Amino acid sequence: MAKPDNILLAGYYGMKNVGDDCFGVVSTWGARKYWEAENVSLLSSEHLVSSVKTVSCLSKEKKYKGQARLQSYLNILKSNLVVWSGGSIFHSKENFGSPRTISLLASRAKITPSGAIGVSLGPYKSVKDEKYVHSSLSSLRFLALRDNSSYEEALSLNLPYRPIEAADLAMLLPMVSKHRNPKKRKEKILGVTVCHYERYAGKDVTKEKKRETVLLESLKRLICQGFEVKIRFFVFNGHPHYGDNQITHAFVEKLKTYGAEAEVVQYDPDPLRVWEKVAECSAFVSVRLHGSIYAAAAGVPCISVEYHKKCGDFRRDIGVPGRFSVGDLDCEPLDLTSRLIDLFDVELPAFYPKRDKLIGMAENNFKVALSSL
Numbered sequence: 001m002a003k004p005d006n007i008l009l010a011g012y013y014g015m016k017n018v019g020d021d022c023f024g025v026v027s028t029w030g031a032r033k034y035w036e037a038e039n040v041s042l043l044s045s046e047h048l049v050s051s052v053k054t055v056s057c058l059s060k061e062k063k064y065k066g067q068a069r070l071q072s073y074l075n076i077l078k079s080n081l082v083v084w085s086g087g088s089i090f091h092s093k094e095n096f097g098s099p100r101t102i103s104l105l106a107s108r109a110k111i112t113p114s115g116a117i118g119v120s121l122g123p124y125k126s127v128k129d130e131k132y133v134h135s136s137l138s139s140l141r142f143l144a145l146r147d148n149s150s151y152e153e154a155l156s157l158n159l160p161y162r163p164i165e166a167a168d169l170a171m172l173l174p175m176v177s178k179h180r181n182p183k184k185r186k187e188k189i190l191g192v193t194v195c196h197y198e199r200y201a202g203k204d205v206t207k208e209k210k211r212e213t214v215l216l217e218s219l220k221r222l223i224c225q226g227f228e229v230k231i232r233f234f235v236f237n238g239h240p241h242y243g244d245n246q247i248t249h250a251f252v253e254k255l256k257t258y259g260a261e262a263e264v265v266q267y268d269p270d271p272l273r274v275w276e277k278v279a280e281c282s283a284f285v286s287v288r289l290h291g292s293i294y295a296a297a298a299g300v301p302c303i304s305v306e307y308h309k310k311c312g313d314f315r316r317d318i319g320v321p322g323r324f325s326v327g328d329l330d331c332e333p334l335d336l337t338s339r340l341i342d343l344f345d346v347e348l349p350a351f352y353p354k355r356d357k358l359i360g361m362a363e364n365n366f367k368v369a370l371s372s373l
Contacts, residue, residue: 050270086168093129148165167364168293190231190282244288
């Protein structure tokens with residue numbers, strides 16, 4: 001196949017989620033830099049704001065029922081290559097008319113080839129979903145996985161191509177940003193992300209409440225102990241219902257009653273600006289997976305709250321010391337407070353021993369995938 005010059009990137013772009021916005025921006029940048037593609041567009045109706053210019057191929061103005069799907073089908077068929085890019089895309093069965101199903105059918109029929117980069121496999125909702133995903137992967141031309149767990153799973157499937165061991169696309173942010181090494185503030189800044197999970201996933205809400213209580217109590221103890229630090233909260237998901245705005249501001253208001261100096265970085269559609277604000281922090285504690293990944297990409301030591309399997313996968317892949325592994329906050333508030341204080345004194349190469357390796361592996365999403373075309 002000739003080098004593609006009309007590439008369609010597909011994912012969850014433009015849904016007010018910093019992590020997904022990042023995938024759209026970094027994938028566009030990578031397709032131009034590594035694949036030298038002239039025409040790169042996102043399968044989205046929302047425009048992403050960034051110093052990296054992106055193009056959304058779906059119309060924002062809705063004129064008729066089924067418009068988005070029809071436009072998606074047409075863009076899939078007229079592209080030279082469809083790339084499913086970034087995140088937890090392969091975890092459940094899609095309905096027959098979904099763009100991903102049509103894309104995979106077109107790839108299997110050798111009409112428009114499809115590939116995937118920076119993705120993970122699972123967690124699956126059922127055995128049926130797992131079997132469907134495993135079967136559908138055979139329709140791809142290449143598959144670059146963002147974590148070792150997904151890579152090992154893909155290796156076991158006897159796919160018609162060799163899976164690519166890569167890393168999360170957000171690890172390329174230092175290369176994409178104009179400020180590769182943002183200056184740290186002289187003041188101590190603790191970055192924080194929080195989010196609800198179980199209430200939206202139909203799971204045990206008591207786990208959610210316990211997690212949030214431990215984190216809030218540990219931050220309160222940090223302030224009450226007289227530790228001088230500014231606490232900078234980030235809203236990584238700006239969705240009006242499923243987003244982080246309400247819980248974030250609730251944390252801030254409660255901490256301010258204890259004299260905390262706290263601020264909120266609201267959801268920003270430019271993932272590079274968000275990353276630069278993360279890079280200003282001295283230390284980080286994150287419930288959001290991409291809070292942890294943004295911090296690691298910026299060289300900011302971070303304690304990851306492992307409410308989801310992928311949070312633990314990333315911590316292990318980048319080599320964070322066991323001392324700073326807290327599981328799903330399986331510790332007492334005072335213990336977490338102690339570890340947060342210790343974060344401000346850690347040696348960075350030792351805290352993220354595999355950071356540079358993961359940045360190089362993130363390039364595999366483009367460098368190695370290109371050889372499969």
